[in-house]
Amino acid sequence: MPRALALVGLPATRPACRAAVYAAAALVPALLGVPALALLVVGGALCVTRIGLPFLSLVLTAVQRLAAVHRGLVRGLLGQEVPAPPAPRPLRAAHDAAAWRCAAFVALDVPLGVLLFAVQLPLRLYGLALLSYPLWFRAVRQNGHRGLELTGSVPLDSTPRVLAVAAAGVLLLVAADWAGRRLAALVRLLARTLLGPPSRALADRVHDLEETRALAVRDSAATLRRIERDLHDGAQARLISLAMALTRAAEALRASEPSAADTAKARDLVEQSLASARTALGELRDLVRGIHPPVxxxxxxxxxxxxxxxxxxxxxxxxxxxxxxxxxxxxxxxxxxxxxxxxxxxxxxxxxxxxxxxxxxxxxxxxxxxxxxxxxxxxxxxxxxxxxxxxxxxxxxxxxxxxxxxxxxxxxxxxxxxxxxxxxxxxxxxxxxxxxxxxxx
Structure with a gap:
């Protein structure tokens, strides 16, 4: 039975019934948004005087109380939990972003609440009346015939026309159900966005960027210290040793006729220098690879x-x-x-x-x-x-x-x-x- 009612667009489940109750209960707070917006306009005009900001803060404080009513209805009937934002200091609501977001919700809810009420209740009732037309059209007499007339000249009293009216009622109920669900989803979205505390997504993103920037700076500083240490303790020391060994070899070969011992000493120094050069090249290659692999x-x-x-x-x-x-x-x-x-x-x-x-x-x-x-x-x-x-x-x-x-x-x-x-x-x-x-x- 509930599935059959849902197929023809009637609220058969508990969430659908609660959405219909919300449409009726939220109409009064939605209409109260009209005088609230008018007072906000007055407060904005008074901002050129000294009483403008205090007056505007008082109006925004009242708007936040109205938003609290909306928050309770959304939580109790639409199942959307919306935490309340921190309350601003007295007479400082005009400087509070959360208060202005509540005012934005109240402004948007004026047409949205009226439309949701019209879709959920009058439109559904009209669809139900059309759907039940085959049951009561014989009880109506108009211009000498049973049933209603279409455009004042086409009587809706034959079986095909009666069934067509009932089919139109089904289509109207389905359309009302679809529009009601979409509008209720829009109310939930606006409530999450405007009635709750400021979104932490941007703050978390900024915090994450600050942390990753600090990590990058720390990693860059550590990499520079490692490069400096490796160059100082590794390649630089070996190049200095290479220069000293080559200097000693040059001194050993500086004589016009070096002795066999000097030649052997110079040969050993050159071989040591070659080994040091190869080691230094290997360390430099490893150092470069650690910064950015050439491959x-x-x-x-x-x-x-x-x-x-x-x-x-x-x-x-x-x-x-x-x-x-x-x-x-x-x-x-x-x-x-x-x-x-x-x-x-x-x-x-x-x-x-x-x-x-x-x-x-x-x-x-x-x-x-x-x-x-x-x-x-x-x-x-x-x-x-x-x-x-x-x-x-x-x-x-x-x-x-x-x-x-x-x-x-x-x-x-x-x-x-x-x-x-x-x-x-x-x-x-x-x-x-x-x-x-x-x-x-």
């Missing part, structure tokens, strides 16, 4: 293939699946972060997990909501599991927490699933928009 110039897929060849061994097999050929190339920052994430996760699989097989998959997906491109990196190993992000040390290995912080600088996410006993699965999502400096939602 990334050819793209992320070749870079991951090179990383696989460096990590793979007879005891460890790395399966790489890169689906990037037909996708747009990610920004440089996204490629760099993805490369270092893959390197760190592979190193963890080798060093700590004791894995024998690691799967690396990278692809570009389309976001379902924003419509932007996202680089997705998946790394899964068959190791012992139990990986837990630990604190990252400035200037030291980044660790899993350091990777998560680096991923956040481009609004990315790092999710880790590593139960004890394995397997360990890491999923990194890096949106393109933030790396390109575009607006993200």
């Amino acid at each position: 990334l110039d050819n793209g992320l897929a070749p870079a991951l293939a090179s990383l696989r060849s460096d990590v793979e061994s007879p005891a460890l097999r790395v399966e790489l699946r890169a689906e990037l050929s037909s996708a747009p190339r990610p920004p440089e920052a996204v490629e760099t972060i993805a490369y270092f994430c893959a390197a760190e996760l592979l190193a963890n699989a080798v060093r700590y997990a004791g894995a024998h097989r690691v799967g690396v998959a990278v692809r570009v997906e389309r976001e379902a909501t924003g419509g932007g491109d996202v680089l997705v990196l998946e790394v899964e190993d068959d190791g012992r599991g139990g990986a837990v992000p630990g604190p990252s040390r400035p200037g030291g290995p980044s660790g899993l927490r350091g990777l998560a912080e680096r991923v956040r600088t481009v609004d990315g996410t790092l999710s880790l699933d590593s139960p004890p006993g394995g397997p360990t699965r890491a999923l990194v999502r890096l949106p393109f928009a933030a790396a390109r400096g575009e607006t993200t939602r």
Whole structure:
């Protein structure tokens, strides 16, 4: 029975009945919005005088009381929980954004409340009257015939015409039900947006941006200190030693006829210098690779293939699946972060997990909501599991927490699933928009 009533647009369920009751109960508060808006206009006109702002604050305080009534009706009848915003200080409502948002709801609810009432009650009643026309049309006599007349000349007394009137009633009820549900959804949306406290989405976004900016600055400072330390303690010291060894070799060979001992000493010094030069070159190459791997110039897929060849061994097999050929190339920052994430996760699989097989998959997906491109990196190993992000040390290995912080600088996410006993699965999502400096939602 309830399903049959719902098919013809009649309120058969409890939410539908409550929506109809809300349409009737909210009409009076909606109409009270008319004098409230008139008083707001008066208060706005009085703002050129000293009493304008206090008067406007008093009106807005009354508007907030009216909004509280709307909030209670929406919560009790439409099932939408709307927390009340903080109350402003006395005579300071004119400077409170929440009070003005309540005024905006009251202004919008004037036509919306009247329309919702008309749809839910008079329109439904008219549809019911048309639907029941076959039952009562014989009791009406007009111009010498039974039933009503259409446009004063077409009597609605035959069976086809009576059924047509009943069908029109069904269509009207269905239309009223559809419009009533849409209008009730609009009321819920406006109540959530305007009657509640300020949305925390923007504040949370600003806080997240401030935190990620601090992380980026801290990471940049730590990277600069590491580069300075590596250059000072590594390559610079070896180059100084190289210069001193070459100076001693030159002094040993400076004589017009150097002795055999001087020649042997110079040869040893040159060989030591060559070894130091090679070591310094290797350290400089590792330092440059730590800043930006040159292999990334050819793209992320070749870079991951090179990383696989460096990590793979007879005891460890790395399966790489890169689906990037037909996708747009990610920004440089996204490629760099993805490369270092893959390197760190592979190193963890080798060093700590004791894995024998690691799967690396990278692809570009389309976001379902924003419509932007996202680089997705998946790394899964068959190791012992139990990986837990630990604190990252400035200037030291980044660790899993350091990777998560680096991923956040481009609004990315790092999710880790590593139960004890394995397997360990890491999923990194890096949106393109933030790396390109575009607006993200």
